[in-house]
Amino acid sequence: MAGEFELTRNITIGQYLPTGSVIHRLDPRYKLAAYVIIVIAIAMCSSYLGNLVALAFCLWLFWQSRIPIHYGISGIKPAVPFIIILGVLQLLFYGGIATGGTVYFEYAFVKITSASIKLVIVSAVRFVEIIFISSVLTLSTSTTQLTHGMERLLSPLEKVKFPVHTFAVVITIAVRFVPTFAMEMEKMMKAQASRGAEFGTGEWWRIVKRTKDMFPIIIPLFNVAMTRAEDLILAMEARCYTPGAARSAYNHYRAAARDYAALAVGILAALILLIVPDPL
Amino acid sequence: MKKEALIRVEGVSFAYTINQTNIIPVLRDVSFQVYPGEYLAMIGHNGSGKSTLAKMLNGILTPDAGDVWVEGLNTKEKSLHREIRRRVGMVFQHPDNQLVATIVEDDVAFGLENIGVPADEMKQRVDEALEAVGMSAFRQRPPHHLSGGQKQRIAIAGILAMKPDCIVLDEATSMLDSHGRREILGVIGKLNKAGMTIVSVTHHMSEAADADRVLVMEEGQIVLEGTPREVFRQAERLHALHLDVPQASQLAAAVNRQYQRFRPDLIHKDEIVDEVERLQPPIAEVSGS
């Protein structure tokens, strides 16, 4: 119960854990590109063997980046309900769509087949893999590097008039304020609790009541966000920021051999995942 | 011999328009100059217009009537805003609400990126600015783990990197604890000694006592102006304006009431000590006369 308000201390997403490993030192552009390629490959990989390889690859990444595995596992915890719900839905409704495989159970529209069971297992494992690899990415890359990487990867879009710079500034600010708002929210919850507020009590179906309980947090938080936004706009203007105007860049990345290697490893891993045979 | 003014505020009036019938006048025909190298403090209670006036100095707000000139550039010219803001930097009240980036050095570079400074020069300017505020060791840190005073030092570094001619502090110390405030005042004092023009809007009278010149605002007008000594001599007047005088001044006045030879117009702690010494008879022993 004492930890009920400790929001900032329990958030691991977006937490950067500098260990100085090779993976940490990669050029964020290449790291991000490799990440995107692998995630796409994982999403497309539907074989048991392929996913086993992918899982092994993720664990290898943890080892390489010297990030303790429990960081990855704690990232899975909040996703468990989603994985379960998704699994149940797939188990119940996918059997009718996916043809083939042995039918184990059939009642009305519910049909459980070996194909649907495989799908449930594979998609759960894929979920875990994507959380693992995303954890490695965010734990080994500072948010600043991430946004820089994103900005550079998106820069070809400038040709089609996509405001890449503005987009990058928006993302940076959003990321910059995540811990600030987490702290603000923690303070707000404690302050209202001191006046007798209770959160998340009462039966879960009483959504209206539970939503109303959150008003004393949400409304002030919104006000604070508006004030902060106004302040921030002033501060940015005072430092010569003009939306859409040309800016120079402080951070320059020069790709080294290891960055090309990382991208190559990423592409290779993706290819393996896609072409690995499926014995079942 | 009076120096050419760095900022000239001439007959500035300004009002916030809420709707057609509700217009709140904030500044009424205000004129003053800021001279190169000086340390100017602006005091006044909340709603006196001092913060609005500060925001006039770099074109964040522009006058409804009158003009503000920054080294010959009129803040009404929108195309000059970038140049004006480079020359007059501003540090705001909330340490948290003015840092843009997720890493200290990136934040210091933010303004430089905006004015298009080339990358190599940027590195050097960021280094120098962080050095000047004593925050070089923190360049790779995320700002949200720093103390309030440290965040404000980063904000100052972000301004310094742009090589301004003047820094405006809009209640930059009011959210800090005494330690943080001393940090910032130390940095400001050092910059001012090195020739930087400082305009400081503050609630702290002891900060105003360190300035070269003090402006007192009330209802959108400058009602008192002078050296801190001249201003704080008028304790009654300041009280009527809901302002204090530094404790050192109160103390000097209290001693003077019972001991007329003691100067009443002292404003610094050390001045009191010196005054006590000055009044001692040539022989060190204090006698009962």
Add this chain to the structure above:
Amino acid sequence: MSQPLLQVKGLRHTYMRGTPLEHTALHGVDMYANKGECVAIIGHTGSGKSTLIQHFNGLQLPESGQVVIDGVDLSQPKLNVKELRKKVGLVFQNPEDQLFEKLVGDDVAYGPFKQGLPLEQVVEQVKWAMELVGLSFEEMKDRATYALSGGQKRKVALAGVLALRPKILVLDEPTAGLDPKSRKELLERIRYLNRQEQLTVIFVSHNMEEVAYLADRVYVMAGGCVVCSGTPREIFGNRSVLEEHQAGAPETVEILYRLYDRGFDVKPDAFLVEEAAQEILSVLPGIRR
């Protein structure tokens, strides 16, 4: 001697236990507050003050050590936190941020309503609380909260906690960011609550003038421990503690210390302006101690 209203013994607290970011915020803190007392807690950011005061109303529970409030041990497994929060009103820093109702009266009534009190009693407690902080119930209850000044908003937030009719009022930096006029008003209110209404007040502050004005006793915290405690006079008279923890002292005390250093026979713990003036007069020639 009866049991103090609030008693803390050997309190420890560690954040993020068992992770690489584990951090001990409190290392065995001892303190107490008697009924009707006004106790100040001073110390730097990170000294553990905030963690400590969050133990007073059960926002944090003792990990080891003991917190007993009005005879209730906070370590007991069946602790009624709701009852505890009725007894101890905690006002956070910048409490005006937490207002969420459109009308002043509604916001102050939030706490009493949450306690499930009947309407008449809610109205009575709201009225009592608003008048106590100097807001006229009839005039202010139907005002829009967003249109108030910063100082007024803070009073509303304070009333919102007082409306719970706590026995102990805990305040974190009650005057931070206020202008001198609002600050003075709020300090007078807190003093009134303590002296006239016999409310036990515990407050965190970095402003030594404030501590001198309000506190009966002071705790100095550093690195998660209480390093020193005593009356303001004892604390301000303990120079090594002030310097080691950069706690700062009222300007009057600093001046007296400087005089003392120059060999003058003054008692440096005189923090009120009039007292300090007497000390200075005593070393001026022609005046006998």
